[in-house]
Amino acid sequence: MKKLCIFISLVFALALMSDSALAGDPNTFVKATYGTVRTLDVATAYDTTSGMRLRNIYETLVEFDGESTERFRPLLATEVPSVENGGISKDGRVYTFNIRKGVKFHEGQTLTPADVEYSLERNMIVDQEGGPSWMMLEAVTGYGGTRKDGKIIPGVFEKIMDAIEVKGNKVVITLPAAYPPLMGMLQYAGQSIYNKSWAIANGAWDGTLANAAKYNGPDFNTEPLQNVANGTGAYKLKSWEKSNQFVFERFDGYWGQRPAIKTAIVKYVPEWTTRKLMLQNGDADTVTVDNTYYPEVKAMKGLKIHLVPQLGVSMAFMNQKINMTANPDVGSGKLDGNGIPSNFFADINVRRAFQHAVDYRAMREDVANGLIHNPRSPNVIGLPYYKKVPLPDFDLEKAAAFMKKAHGGKVWEKGFKMTITHNTGNTLREAAAMMMAENISSLNPKFQIEVRNVQWKDYTVKYRQGLYPIFIIGWGADYPDPHNFLYTFMHSNGVYGKHMGVAYGDVDKLCDEGIQNADPAVRKRVYHKLQDIWYDRALAVGVYQNILVKAYREETTGFVPNPMFADAYELLRLMKKR
Amino acid sequence: MAVFISRRLIFLVFVMFGVSFIIFGLQMTFSPERRAMVFVTTPQQAKDIPVLIKKYGFDQPFYKQYFTWLKEVTSGHLGYSLVASDSVWRAFWRYFPITLELNIFSSPCIILFGIWLGTKAGQKANTFTDHFTRIFSIVGWSLPTFLFSLVMLMIFYGYFRLFPPSVLGDELTLLVYGNTGEFVRYTGMFTVDGILNGRLDVTFEALKHLVMPVLTQMVVICAILMRVMRSGMLEEMGKDYVITARAKGVDKKTTILKHARRNALIPVITVAGQLVAALMEGSIAVEIIFNRKGLGWWLAESAMQLDMPVLMSLCLFIAIVFVLANLTVDIIYAYVDPRIRLS
Numbered sequence: 001m002k003k004l005c006i007f008i009s010l011v012f013a014l015a016l017m018s019d020s021a022l023a024g025d026p027n028t029f030v031k032a033t034y035g036t037v038r039t040l041d042v043a044t045a046y047d048t049t050s051g052m053r054l055r056n057i058y059e060t061l062v063e064f065d066g067e068s069t070e071r072f073r074p075l076l077a078t079e080v081p082s083v084e085n086g087g088i089s090k091d092g093r094v095y096t097f098n099i100r101k102g103v104k105f106h107e108g109q110t111l112t113p114a115d116v117e118y119s120l121e122r123n124m125i126v127d128q129e130g131g132p133s134w135m136m137l138e139a140v141t142g143y144g145g146t147r148k149d150g151k152i153i154p155g156v157f158e159k160i161m162d163a164i165e166v167k168g169n170k171v172v173i174t175l176p177a178a179y180p181p182l183m184g185m186l187q188y189a190g191q192s193i194y195n196k197s198w199a200i201a202n203g204a205w206d207g208t209l210a211n212a213a214k215y216n217g218p219d220f221n222t223e224p225l226q227n228v229a230n231g232t233g234a235y236k237l238k239s240w241e242k243s244n245q246f247v248f249e250r251f252d253g254y255w256g257q258r259p260a261i262k263t264a265i266v267k268y269v270p271e272w273t274t275r276k277l278m279l280q281n282g283d284a285d286t287v288t289v290d291n292t293y294y295p296e297v298k299a300m301k302g303l304k305i306h307l308v309p310q311l312g313v314s315m316a317f318m319n320q321k322i323n324m325t326a327n328p329d330v331g332s333g334k335l336d337g338n339g340i341p342s343n344f345f346a347d348i349n350v351r352r353a354f355q356h357a358v359d360y361r362a363m364r365e366d367v368a369n370g371l372i373h374n375p376r377s378p379n380v381i382g383l384p385y386y387k388k389v390p391l392p393d394f395d396l397e398k399a400a401a402f403m404k405k406a407h408g409g410k411v412w413e414k415g416f417k418m419t420i421t422h423n424t425g426n427t428l429r430e431a432a433a434m435m436m437a438e439n440i441s442s443l444n445p446k447f448q449i450e451v452r453n454v455q456w457k458d459y460t461v462k463y464r465q466g467l468y469p470i471f472i473i474g475w476g477a478d479y480p481d482p483h484n485f486l487y488t489f490m491h492s493n494g495v496y497g498k499h500m501g502v503a504y505g506d507v508d509k510l511c512d513e514g515i516q517n518a519d520p521a522v523r524k525r526v527y528h529k530l531q532d533i534w535y536d537r538a539l540a541v542g543v544y545q546n547i548l549v550k551a552y553r554e555e556t557t558g559f560v561p562n563p564m565f566a567d568a569y570e571l572l573r574l575m576k577k578r
Numbered sequence: 579m580a581v582f583i584s585r586r587l588i589f590l591v592f593v594m595f596g597v598s599f600i601i602f603g604l605q606m607t608f609s610p611e612r613r614a615m616v617f618v619t620t621p622q623q624a625k626d627i628p629v630l631i632k633k634y635g636f637d638q639p640f641y642k643q644y645f646t647w648l649k650e651v652t653s654g655h656l657g658y659s660l661v662a663s664d665s666v667w668r669a670f671w672r673y674f675p676i677t678l679e680l681n682i683f684s685s686p687c688i689i690l691f692g693i694w695l696g697t698k699a700g701q702k703a704n705t706f707t708d709h710f711t712r713i714f715s716i717v718g719w720s721l722p723t724f725l726f727s728l729v730m731l732m733i734f735y736g737y738f739r740l741f742p743p744s745v746l747g748d749e750l751t752l753l754v755y756g757n758t759g760e761f762v763r764y765t766g767m768f769t770v771d772g773i774l775n776g777r778l779d780v781t782f783e784a785l786k787h788l789v790m791p792v793l794t795q796m797v798v799i800c801a802i803l804m805r806v807m808r809s810g811m812l813e814e815m816g817k818d819y820v821i822t823a824r825a826k827g828v829d830k831k832t833t834i835l836k837h838a839r840r841n842a843l844i845p846v847i848t849v850a851g852q853l854v855a856a857l858m859e860g861s862i863a864v865e866i867i868f869n870r871k872g873l874g875w876w877l878a879e880s881a882m883q884l885d886m887p888v889l890m891s892l893c894l895f896i897a898i899v900f901v902l903a904n905l906t907v908d909i910i911y912a913y914v915d916p917r918i919r920l921s
Contacts, residue, residue, distance in 0.1 A: 019783065022748035030748065038619075038663050047619050129630055130623035150632060219633075220617060221658035221665065241755045242663045242672070243879075244871045265748060270875075271867050273728055274743050277736040283748075457615040457884065460624050464611075475621055495625060 024282055026577040027262040029556065032269040032278050033288040035568050036243045041223040042119070042192045043126035043133065051189040052568040056248055056264075057106075058192030058231030061097050061116070061171075062183060069311065069480035069564050070384055072183055076100050076111065076193055076232065080183070092178030092518030097171045104253045105195045106229070106236040113166040118196040120173070122205050124160045125212045128223070132190040135478055139179040140164075146216055157212040178518035181481035188479060198230045234259045234573035244268055248572060259573040260558075279303070285556040285577065288567050289549045291371045292427060297551045306550040308561040311382050313375045313485070314474035316420075316432055316541040318345035318354060321501025323466035329419035329452070330469060335407060337415040337446055340469060344416070346501075349406035351538040354470075355392040356399040357439035358432060358541055367431040368544060375542035377534040378475070378489040379482045382563040385527035389535040391542070400443045415446020422472045423456040429472040432543045436470070463499055471499070472543060480564055482527040483515045490530060490539070500539065507533060583905065590901045597897045598651075598890060602644050605886050610636035616660055616884050647890070657887025661879045666891045669876065675766025676745060677865070677872035681857045682767070683788050684795040689850050692800035696807020696846070697839055703812055711808070715801035724863035727794050731867055734790055741790040743869040750780050791868045795861060799853060806849050810842030840914060847910050855903035859896050 022028040035049030045054055062080050065071040072080045077097040081087020087096050103111035120136070127133040127146040138144040140163045146156045165172050175182070185191060200206050203224035205215035229237040234256065235248035248264040267284070269275045272293060278284040280300055289297050297303060322342045324333045331339025345351055360374040373381055376389045404412045420437055422429040430453065437449035454462065463471035473496070478484050488494040491511040492503040507530065514526040548567055552559060558575040605613065614630040617623070631637050635646065650657065654667075662669035699711040734741045746754065746768060754761045754768060764774050769788070772781030814820060815838050823833045858873070865874040873892065880888035 019742050019747040019786065022752075028748070036661070036663065038660070046623065129633060130617055130626040147629075150629065219658075220660065226663075239752075239755045239757055242669070243661065243876075244672075245751065245755065247752060247755070263752070265752070267744070267869075268871070269743075269869050270879075271869070273731060274867060274869050277731065278743075280736065281739055281742075283742060457618070458612060460618065460621070461609065461611040461615060461627070464624060464627070473621060478622065495621060 022263070022265070026555075027260075029261045029264040029570075029572065029575055029577065030267065030278075030284045031265070031286050031570065032267045032275045032284040033568065034268065034270045034275075035288070036268055037240070037246060039223055039226045040229045040237070040240070041126075041225040042190060042194060043123045043225070044128045044131045044218070044223050045190060046130065046132040048566040048568040052570060053237075053246060053248075053266075054189040054192055054229075054231075055233075055569070056235045056572045057229045057233045057237055058189070058194060059233050060187050060189070060191050060193065063187050064562055064564065066560050067562050069184070069382060069562065072187060074100075076103065076116065092180065093175045095173040095175075095182065096167075097173075099169055099171060100255065101169070103232050103255045105198065105232055106251055106253075107195070107198060108253075109195045109198060109230075111193070111195075111232055113169055113171050115196050116171045116193050117164050117166050118199070118207055119193045120164050120171075120191065121160055121207075122199070122215075123191055125157060125205055125216060126218065126223075127216055128218055128220070132188070132478075135185050135188070136191065139175055139182050139185065140173070142176050152213055152216060157209055157216075161209055161212075177516055179515065180518050180523065181479045181483055181515075184479035184481055192231060194225070195230055199225060202228055235264065238263070254573075256573070260576040261572055264570075264572050264575075279551065279553070282553060284553075286550065286552045286559075286570070289551050291368065291546070291549060294369050294371055294549050297549065300551075302554050304552045304554050304556075306552075306559060306561050307371070308548040308550060308565075309373060309382055309563050310546045310548050310566065311380065311477035311480055311563045312474055312566075313378055313380045313545050314426075314429060314472060314543040315375065315378070315489070315496075316354075316429075316436065316470050316472045316543055317496055317500045318351050318540060319466060319469055319471065319499070319501055320346040321466065322469050327467050329421065329467065331417035335410055335414055335416060338417050340416045340418045344407075344418070344469065347406050347411075348538055349402040350411065352392070353399040353402035353406065353443075354436055354440065355538055355541050356395045356402065357443075358392075358435050359394040359439075360391060360542075361394070363428070363431060363435070363544065368428055371547040371549065372428065372544035373547065375545045377531040377542075378485040379527060379531050380485070380545045383477075383480060383482055383485065385482050385524050387528045387531040389531050392538075396439060396443060399440065403440075403443055403447075412444060412446075415444060415448070417448040418469050419450045419452050420470045420472075421452050421454050421459065421462075421468050423459040424453045425456075426472075428544050432472060432541065433470075436541065466499060466501065470541075474543075476566065477564055482523075482530075483511070486527060486530045486534075487511045487515070490534065502539065504533075504537075579909075582908075586901065586905045586908075590898065593897050593901055594894050597893050598648070599644070601890055601893045602647065603640070605884075605889070606640050606643070608884065613884065613886065616886070651890075656891045659876075659880065659885055659888045661883055661885045661888060662876065666887050669888075670873075670891065670895070671766065673871055673873050673876045676870050677858065677874060679767035679769060679784075680788065680791055680795075680861070680864070680870065680872065681854065683769075684792045684799075685854045685857060687792055687796050688800045688853065689803060689846075691796055692803025692850075693807050693839075693843070693846060695800065695804040697811055697834070697842075699804065699808040700811020700815060700842070701834055703815075708808075711804060715804045717801075718797045718799075719801035719805075721798055722863075723794065723798050723861065724867060726798055727791075727863050727867040730790050730794050741786065743787070743790075743867070745787050745870055746780065746783050747787075750783050753777075754780065787868075787870075791861075791864045791870060794864055794868075795857070799857075803846055803849055803853070807842060807846050810845055811838060814838040814842045843914055844911065847907055847914065851903045851907035851910075852900075855900050858899045858903075859892070 037050045037053055038047055039045050059075045061077040062072040063075045065073045074080050078100050081095050099113045124133050124136050134144045141159045163174050234254045236251045238247040238249035240246050246266045250259055250262045275287040279287045324342050333339050335341050364372050374391055376391050379386055420433045422433040433451045437451045441447050441449050489496050490507050491497045492508055510526050510530050514523055555578040610631045613636045614627045617630050656666035659666050659669050695711045699708045702708050761775050764771050768784035769781050820838055862874040862878045865872045877892050
C-alpha cells in the first residue's frame with residue numbers, strides 16, 4: 001500500500017508540473033491538423049498539405065489578391081502582366097514578367113531571372129507520375145505530359161526550354177497558343193521559385209537540355225529536393241519531423257513586410273477529440289474541423305469561425321455506358337425487373353427522374369448543417385463565367401412521370417434493380433445515395449435500389465473501370481478556371497466525362513474553343529453554353545459544393561479566406577496574435 | 579542454454595520467411611490498380627494508374643514480385659513508406675522508440691499491478707476485495723481501449739487541463755526536434771535522452787506525457803493478468819504443500835509470497851510475455867488518441883492506405899518480437915521453476 005501511495009504521489013507531482021505549451025505565446029502560431037506533408041520538392045508536391053508548407057517557404061511570380069480568384073498581385077514579379085501594360089501580348093501567347101530585385105533566398109543567395117527560368121523549366125521537366133507538372137505542360141507544350149506510353153515525347157524538353165527565356169531582368173513565357181488560365185496556374189505552389197545553384201548542388205536537374213531526360217519522372221522517394229528547402233518566402237523551414245510536426249521560423253531577410261509571427265508549428269493530430277481539446281484549452285490557435293463537427297466548434301467560446309465556400313464540387317454521375325463484365329451492381333444486366341442494361345442512364349428520362357428524387361434543401365440544411373451549396377453545374381459559385389442554371393426541384397411526381405416515359409415505358413412496366421455506391425466515410429455522398437435509392441424505390445414497388453459503401457481507393461479503381469451505374473465523386477480546383485471543371489466533367493476525354501460514357505461532339509468542340517480563346521466575351525459565351533447543356537441534358541445529380549469551416553482562437557487574426565484554398569492553407573506572413 | 583537459444587534463432591529465419599510469403603501472398607489478392615492507388619491521393623492523379631502499375635511492376639507474376647522484394651530486403655532496402663514520407667528503415671527508427679518508451683513504462687506497471695491485484699483477489703477469495711478486483715478486471719477488459727482513452731483524455735486534459743497529449747510540450751518539442759545540436763536524440767526515448775543530455779526538464783515533461791497512456795493501458799490490459807493470477811493463486815492455495823507449510827508454522831505472508839505466488843506465476847509469465855510482445859506492435863488507440871506517433875499509429879495508417887512496404891516490414895518485426903518474447907518466456911520459466919529445464 002505504501003508503494004501505491006508513493007506511485008500516486010509521483011503522478012500528482014507530474015500533474016502539477018507546468019507544460020511547455022506555446023500556443024499562448026503571441027509570437028508562436030500552433031495548428032493541429034491531420035494532413036501530412038509528402039514532399040517539399042516544388043516540382044512534385046500535389047497535395048494541399050505540402051502546398052501550404054511550400055506557399056510559406058517559397059514564392060511564386062504572382063499571387064491571388066486577397067479573397068479573389070480572378071485578380072492577382074505581384075510577388076516575385078514587380079507587376080502583374082496584362083494586355084494593357086504590355087505584359088501579355090494581344091494574341092495571349094507571350095507573358096513577360098519583370099523580376100523583383102534585392103530578393104534574398106533563405107540561404108543568402110540573391111534572386112535572379114535565371115532562377116525563375118530554371119525553376120519554371122524544372123517544374124515541368126521533372127513531371128513525376130501523378131504529379132502537378134501536367135498543368136503548365138498543357139499550356140506550354142500542348143501535351144499535358146512529357147511522356148506517352150512510357151516514352152519521352154520527342155522534342156518535348158526543347159519546347160519547354162524554348163518557351164521560357166530570360167531577357168535582361170525579365171522572364172518571358174511564350175505559349176504555342178493562348179491559354180487563359182495561365183496566371184491562375186502561376187500562383188500555384190507548384191510554380192514556386194527556388195535558387196538554381198542550390199537546387200543543382202542538392203542533386204536536382206543540372207539545367208541542361210542533354211540531361212533533362214535523366215531527371216524526368218523520378219520515383220516517389222527519389223526527389224532530390226524532397227527534404228530540403230530554400231525559398232524567398234517569409235518563413236524558412238526550421239524542422240520537419242515527418243508525419244509528426246512541421247516548424248516554420250520567420251526569415252529575417254525577407255524582402256516584404258516583416259511578419260508578426262516568429263514561429264509556426266503545424267502538428268499532425270489525426271484524432272478529432274484531441275484536436276478539439278487542444279483548441280478548447282488554447283494549446284492550438286486553429287485546428288482542422290471537418291464539417292460534421294461544425295456544431296461542436298460553434299458551441300465553443302472564444303473562437304472566430306470563417307465559412308469559406310470551396311472551388312470544388314461533388315456530383316453523382318450517371319454512367320451512360322456501364323461496363324457489364326462481372327458487375328454485381330447491375331443485377332441481371334437486362335431491363336427485366338431484376339437488373340439494368342448498360343445503357344440504362346442513356347435515356348434522359350431516367351436521368352431526369354433521378355435528379356428530381358433528391359431533396360436538395362434537406363441535403364443543404366439538414367444533412368450538411370447549411371455548410372454546402374447545391375451545385376447547379378460543374379462551374380460552381382466562385383469560378384469565372386458562373387451561370388445560375390436552374391436547380392432541379394425535389395418532386396417525386398415529376399420523377400414518376402419521367403420514369404413512366406423512360407425506355408419507351410418499359411422501365412415502369414418491368415421495374416429494375418441496381419446498386420448505388422458511395423465511398424466510405426463521406427456522409428453527404430451517403431445521404432445523396434440513400435435519398436436517390438429511397439425516393440426512386442418509393443415510385444414503384446418494382447424499383448429496387450440498394451446502397452453500398454466502398455473504400456475510396458477501391459472506389460476510384462472501380463469507377464474508372466466503368467462498373468458503377470452511378471458514381472459519386474468530387475473534384476477540387478487545380479486553378480480557378482471553368483476549363484478545369486467543365487472539360488473534366490463534360491469532354492469525352494475529360495476525367496469524369498470519359499467514365500460517364502458520354503461523347504457529345506458539340507460539347508467537345510465548345511470545351512476546346514473555351515481554352516483556346518483569350519477573349520473573355522467568347523469564353524463567357526462558350527462556358528455559359530456548356531452550363532446550359534449540362535442542365536438540358538441532365539448529366540448528373542449535383543451533390544454538394546463544400547463550405548470549409550476554419551476556426552481560430554479569437555486572439556489570432558489575419559486569415560484571408562480564398563475559395564481556392566482548402567483547410568491546409570494559411571498564409572503565415574499575414575497572421576497575427578494578440 | 580546456448581544450443582536452445584541458437585535453435586530458436588534459426589527457427590526465426592523460417593518464421594520470417596513464412597510470414598513474408600503469406601503477407602506478400604495476401605497483398606496479391608488486391609488488383610494491380612488497387613495497389614497502384616497507394617500513390618494516388620486526388621482524383622486528378624488517378625489518370626496515371628496504368629503507368630504506375632507498369633512502373634512498379636504490379637502486373638508481374640507473384641513469384642517475380644516476391645523475389646524482387648526479397649532481393650531488396652536482403653540487401654537492406656525495406657522500401658519507401660508513403661505514409662511516413664520516408665524510407666521504412668528511417669521511419670521505423672523514428673516511431674519504434676516512441677512505442678518502446680511507452681512499453682518500458684507501461685509493461686512493468688501492467689504486470690506488477692496485475693500480479694498484485696490477482697494475488698490479493700486469490701488470497702481473499704469471495705471477500706469484498708475479491709469481488710471488487712473481479713469487477714474491476716471485467717470492466718477494464720470489456721472497455722474498448724479507444725473509448726477509455728477518450729474518456730481519460732476528456733477528463734484529465736479536457737476538464738482538469740493536467741495531462742496534455744503528445745510526447746512533449748511545444749517548447750521542448752522545438753528543442754528536441756530542432757536539430758540545432760543542443761539536444762542529441764541518442765535513443766529517441768525522451769525520458770532517457772533528457773537524462774543523457776542533462777536536461778531533466780525534458781525527462782520530467784516526457785514522464786508527464788506518459789502518465790495518461792500508461793494508466794489507460796494499465797486499466798485495460800492488466801485485467802487479464804489479474805484473472806490468470808487469481809486463478810493460479812486459488813489453485814495453489816488449496817494444494818497440500820501450502821497446508822503443510824501453514825501446519826508447520828510458516829506464517830501466512832511467507833506461504834503466499836514465497837511459495838504459492840511463485841508457483842502461480844507460471845501461467846502469468848506466459849500471458850505477460852504475449853502481452854508485452856503485443857504491446858510492441860504499438861497500441862493503436864492509445865497512440866492515436868494521445869497523439870504519440872509510434873508503431874501502432876504507423877501500422878494502422880499504413881494498413882488503411884495499403885502502404886505495403888511498411889506492412890511487410892512491420893509484420894516481419896512482429897514475427898521477430900513474438901519469437902523473442904517466447905524465447906524470453908521459456909528462459910524465465912526455468913528461472914522461476916527450477917524443475918523446468920531448457921532442452
